[in-house]
Amino acid sequence: MSSTQEEAKKRKLDDGTGDQKEIDNSHSSLFKDFTLKRVLREDPRSKTISLHGSLTKGQHVSADAVVLLERKPFEVSTLEDSLHKTRTTETLSNDIYSTHDAFSPGLSPDLKATVICPATEKHISKYSEHEPFLVRETPDLYKNVTEPCMAQSKFSIQWVYNILEKKTESERIVVEDSDPDLGFVLLPDMKWDRKNIDQLYLVAIVHKHGIRSLRDLGSEHLPLLENIRTKGLAAIKKNFGVAAHQMRVCLHYQPSYYHLHVHFTNLRLDSPPGSDVLRAHLLDDVIDNIHTDPDFYQKATISYALRDGDELYKWYKNANYFGTEESETPNNANTESSTVVVWLG
Amino acid sequence: MSSTQEEAKKRKLDDGTGDQKEIDNSHSSLFKDFTLKRVLREDPRSKTISLHGSLTKGQHVSADAVVLLERKPFEVSTLEDSLHKTRTTETLSNDIYSTHDAFSPGLSPDLKATVICPATEKHISKYSEHEPFLVRETPDLYKNVTEPCMAQSKFSIQWVYNILEKKTESERIVVEDSDPDLGFVLLPDMKWDRKNIDQLYLVAIVHKHGIRSLRDLGSEHLPLLENIRTKGLAAIKKNFGVAAHQMRVCLHYQPSYYHLHVHFTNLRLDSPPGSDVLRAHLLDDVIDNIHTDPDFYQKATISYALRDGDELYKWYKNANYFGTEESETPNNANTESSTVVVWLG
Numbered sequence: 001m002s003s004t005q006e007e008a009k010k011r012k013l014d015d016g017t018g019d020q021k022e023i024d025n026s027h028s029s030l031f032k033d034f035t036l037k038r039v040l041r042e043d044p045r046s047k048t049i050s051l052h053g054s055l056t057k058g059q060h061v062s063a064d065a066v067v068l069l070e071r072k073p074f075e076v077s078t079l080e081d082s083l084h085k086t087r088t089t090e091t092l093s094n095d096i097y098s099t100h101d102a103f104s105p106g107l108s109p110d111l112k113a114t115v116i117c118p119a120t121e122k123h124i125s126k127y128s129e130h131e132p133f134l135v136r137e138t139p140d141l142y143k144n145v146t147e148p149c150m151a152q153s154k155f156s157i158q159w160v161y162n163i164l165e166k167k168t169e170s171e172r173i174v175v176e177d178s179d180p181d182l183g184f185v186l187l188p189d190m191k192w193d194r195k196n197i198d199q200l201y202l203v204a205i206v207h208k209h210g211i212r213s214l215r216d217l218g219s220e221h222l223p224l225l226e227n228i229r230t231k232g233l234a235a236i237k238k239n240f241g242v243a244a245h246q247m248r249v250c251l252h253y254q255p256s257y258y259h260l261h262v263h264f265t266n267l268r269l270d271s272p273p274g275s276d277v278l279r280a281h282l283l284d285d286v287i288d289n290i291h292t293d294p295d296f297y298q299k300a301t302i303s304y305a306l307r308d309g310d311e312l313y314k315w316y317k318n319a320n321y322f323g324t325e326e327s328e329t330p331n332n333a334n335t336e337s338s339t340v341v342v343w344l345g
Numbered sequence: 346m347s348s349t350q351e352e353a354k355k356r357k358l359d360d361g362t363g364d365q366k367e368i369d370n371s372h373s374s375l376f377k378d379f380t381l382k383r384v385l386r387e388d389p390r391s392k393t394i395s396l397h398g399s400l401t402k403g404q405h406v407s408a409d410a411v412v413l414l415e416r417k418p419f420e421v422s423t424l425e426d427s428l429h430k431t432r433t434t435e436t437l438s439n440d441i442y443s444t445h446d447a448f449s450p451g452l453s454p455d456l457k458a459t460v461i462c463p464a465t466e467k468h469i470s471k472y473s474e475h476e477p478f479l480v481r482e483t484p485d486l487y488k489n490v491t492e493p494c495m496a497q498s499k500f501s502i503q504w505v506y507n508i509l510e511k512k513t514e515s516e517r518i519v520v521e522d523s524d525p526d527l528g529f530v531l532l533p534d535m536k537w538d539r540k541n542i543d544q545l546y547l548v549a550i551v552h553k554h555g556i557r558s559l560r561d562l563g564s565e566h567l568p569l570l571e572n573i574r575t576k577g578l579a580a581i582k583k584n585f586g587v588a589a590h591q592m593r594v595c596l597h598y599q600p601s602y603y604h605l606h607v608h609f610t611n612l613r614l615d616s617p618p619g620s621d622v623l624r625a626h627l628l629d630d631v632i633d634n635i636h637t638d639p640d641f642y643q644k645a646t647i648s649y650a651l652r653d654g655d656e657l658y659k660w661y662k663n664a665n666y667f668g669t670e671e672s673e674t675p676n677n678a679n680t681e682s683s684t685v686v687v688w689l690g
Contacts, residue, residue, distance in 0.1 A: 028435070030445060031428040044418035044541070045617070047392045051424075057443075067428075069447075071416035071455075073389035079396075083376040083412075088458060090373070096461055098402075100375060101454035102414075109446035110416075110455060113433060116441055132612040134590040136629060199389075245479040245667060248650075250622055267477035267650050271621040272390070277595055278612075280622035282648055284481060303627055305593075305612050322590060 030057070030115065034067070040128040047071035050127040057117045065117035066127050072110055082107050130307035133322055134278070138301045141321070142215060149315040150212065150258055160259045163187070164207055174202060175235035182227045183207040186235055189263070191273070197240055200266040204232045211260040214253045214281060214302070219294035225287050228262050242266055250280040254304050254312065278305045375402070375460065379412070385473040392416035395472040400462050408463035411472050415457045427452050475652035478667055479623070483646045486666070487560060494660040495557065495603060505604045508532070509552055519547060520580035527572045528552040531580055534608070536618070542585055545611040549577050556605035559598045559626060559647070564639035570632050573607050587611055595625040599649055599657065623650045 033056050040050040048070045055065035085105035092099040104110065116123050137146060162168045164185060177183040184204045188194050192201035206224060211217070217225070233244040248265045252274060255261065262283055265272055274280060289296040306313040316322065378401050385395040393415045400410035430450035437444040449455065461468050482491060507513045509530060522528040529549045533539050537546035551569060556562070562570070578589040593610045597619060600606065607628055610617055619625060634641040651658040661667065 028433050029429075029431065030433040030435075031431050031447075034425065034428050036425040036428075039421055042419065042421070044544070045391055045614075047416045047418050049419040049421075049424070069419060071392045071419075073392050074387065074394040074414060074416075076384055076387070076394075079394070080379065080381040083379050083381075084374075086374065086376050086456070087372040088375040089454070090375075096463060098460045098462075100458040100460065102376075102456040102458050103372075103451050104455055106448050106451060109434070110449055111431070111447040113445040113447050115443045115445065117443075118441060129613075132591060134592070134612060196389075246477060247479070248621075248623060267479060267623075268474075269390075271616045271618050273616050275621045275623070276593075276616040277620055277622045277625035277627055278593060282622055284646075284648055288646055301629075301633055303629055 030055070030113070031067075033062075034065075035062075040066070040124065042129075052119075052124050052128075055115070055117050057115070063118035064120075064124075065115060066119040066123045067116075068114040068127060070112045070114075072108075072112055075108060078108055125309060128309075130309045132305045132307055133313060133316070134303060135306055135316055135321065136301055136303050139299060141316075141319075145315050145319050145321070146215075146312065149312050153311055155258065157257050157259045160205060160257060161209075163205060174239055175231065177227065177231055178207070179227075180207055182224050184224075184228055184232070184262075186232055186264075197242065198266055198268045199272075200236070200240055200242060200264075201272075202232075202236065202264040204228050204262040204264065206260045209259070212258040213255050213260070214251055214286065214297050216260075217286065217290060217297050219290055222287065222290060225283060225290075229283055229287070232262065232264055236264060248275060248280075249283040250275070251283060251286060252279050253281055253302055254279070254306075276305075278303055375400070375458070376412075378407075379410075380407075385411070385469065387474075397464075397469050397473075400460070402460070402462045409465075409469075410460060410462035411464040411468045412461075413459040413472060415459075417453075417455055417457055420453060423453055470654060473654075475654045477650045477652055478658060478661070479648060480651055480661055480666065481646055481648050484644060486661075486664075490660050490664050490666070491560075491657065494657050498656055500603065502602050502604045505550060505602060506554075508550060519584055520576065522572065522576055523552070524572075525552055527569050529569075529573055529577070529607075531577055531609075542587065543611055543613045544617075545581070545585055545587055545609075546617075547577075547581065547609040549573050549607040549609065551605045554604070557603040558600050558605070559596055559631065559642050561605075562631065562635060562642050564635055567632065567635060570628060570635075574628055574632070577607065577609055581609060593620060593625075594628040595620070596628060596631060597624050598626055598647055599624070599651075621650075623648055 034053050035055075036051055036053045038052045040052050042049045048068065051067045051069070053065055053067060054062045055067070056062055057065070082104055085107070086102050088100040088102045090098055090100050135141070159168070163170075166173075169187060172187045173185050174188070175186045184206045186202055186204045189201040189203050192199060206228070208224065211221065229249060233247060233249070236242050236247060237244065246267045248263075248267050250263050250265075251261075252263065263274060263280075265275065269275075286297075289300075293299070306316065379398050380400075381396055381398045383397045385397050387394045393413065396412045396414070398410055398412060399407045400412070401407055402410070427449055430452070431447050433445040433447045435443055435445050480486070504513070508515075511518075514532060517532045518530050519533070520531045529551045531547055531549045534546040534548050537544060551573070553569065556566065574594060578592060578594070581587050581592060582589065591612045593608075593612050593614075595608050595610075596606075597608065608619060608625075610620065614620075631642075634645075638644070651661065
């Protein structure tokens, strides 16, 4: 038992306020001297928050720490028992509808905490809120800003080649088509726990090198794209029992790495990360668009969001893209036929 | 105080396990005799769960109830104090990284409960999981399935006309352009709390009647669409301080009602509901597509997800759309050039 744990236990015995049913020797109090410096990011939808503070951990006395807190999902097995002991305060009542604030009884952990300590500036930045900026990338902007950024960043994709050459992660491969032009490997995305089928998330990575993104696709890639669609969906049906019409199959633009890959997610997840219209392009639509016009993705203007920490954001900022857009935004919606009602809230 | 509340208070005094600091007279225990019949839906990402059970509420002895539980987001004002009293169990440790299960001390409510009691079958269905199905709507399917369904459903949009005629919600209008052809009203979406600017969500509803959806749009609507884009974004900048390049502006297909409207959401929300590539169409892209081809949305094949409770789903099912797709899905991904590795998990 660490000295922190011993102290925590002693403290609980001293003040006598603890509920004995809930205490066992494995409980500690890592955060007893936590000092909050700054909230880095909050997401009320996912009930997560990231904090920058200082913490005593191991030999480090009051070191910088990044603390990520996340409320736990509900546990069905203990939920009924837990509800019986839940205290409630009615906050609203109307006919058959009512809302309540409630205190759950703490029978099981209600939080997951991830701690990085000692943390560097880089960790702090990684978990901070970054301002989003919309880019409408025309073919000219692609040529003059995006492509030079990609070329200069020299972002290594050796880890992708390691997967394709089965140097790493070969045991995770769900299906492989080894054809050098049409082939791909399909494997679970790191974000999927590989247990909950409702959250199924797989990625197909093409064997062919040099197709960086949507922008490089033309009619010569239709057999590759159609092969991924057909065989990827068939493998998912076979291995996980999820039918083609229950899957969302898409490419990302911007992608997180510049080697062509396709995302397969279960439709049961409504609006999961990566399905945003500002990032996802349905494989079906991509195939249709190239059939309609082989140069579709060389001519298209494509919208996406950048964050102020992104390398590409810096390039667009340096190209004065956002400055120009700002000044193009009209500052006043009033015209002769409109009435502006200022909303007070 | 209701008899339920009195009983709850008495019980707490009787068993003596309560923490006196946390108890006040406003606390009740609505769920003390809750019997769980079925979990209707779980969402581990948003930490929500909907339950069907029975409950004693008011005069109803053991009535059917739908209970929606949602974990509360973190409250920054009390977080540091709360963390000091949080007990933790280390679940993983690697170098500077560690994860912990934690019990928060119950200083403030940790749940929001919404109760519908007595609940009907309709309520239970509304909050149940519904199987999603992907539709690739071709122009033929639109004409032969979607349009007849729309015509027969006779879904009332009187409430929309009430807003446009300022019979209801006029105090919520942020901006109005009263032009009968190009005009619209912009008002907060019901899903937005109207406080947190990061979650800003507004809807522009056009004054012109009869434009049912994306499918009805052609070059004659470009001035209307461009007017909504320009004046909507300018009003948001003026009233809420959010710039055009920080907004996601899109139409939904299928829309939730067949009178043209445009959604404005803050980009700071990553993948909020309604931003899914299977539903959202960027206004910028819609304008570009119609500029390229005035009949774009009459010719396009458009993908979207239906749920098995939807009226339109029934029409597609009756048209044997999903049956046909099922049999078209290959059942085996094996070909001579592929190796299937069955993933065990």
